[in-house]
Amino acid sequence: MRNLAVVVGGLLLLGGAALVVIADQERAAALDAVKAEIVRVEDALARSNGENLELAEKLTALRAQIAEQDAQLADTTGFLQ
Numbered sequence: 001m002r003n004l005a006v007v008v009g010g011l012l013l014l015g016g017a018a019l020v021v022i023a024d025q026e027r028a029a030a031l032d033a034v035k036a037e038i039v040r041v042e043d044a045l046a047r048s049n050g051e052n053l054e055l056a057e058k059l060t061a062l063r064a065q066i067a068e069q070d071a072q073l074a075d076t077t078g079f080l081q
Helices: 002-074
Strands: none
16 A cells, blocks of 8 residues: 555656646746747837837928918918018
8 A cells, every 4th residue: 555655646746747847838938928029019119119200200390381381371461472
């Protein structure tokens, strides 16, 4: 009976160790996936920041045109023509 208990205990110990190894591998894989997602999001953010800067420049130019046109429309005396 003692031998059976030793064998069962040994099997449980090996099974537990295998579970710990598998869980650690899955944790490492999940961590790598999260790191890859962070890199992807940072790249998308950098691209969108560049696009935002370009759009801000266009918006500034359009606002300047609008201000100029508003000044021309507001000039009732015709001095700015």
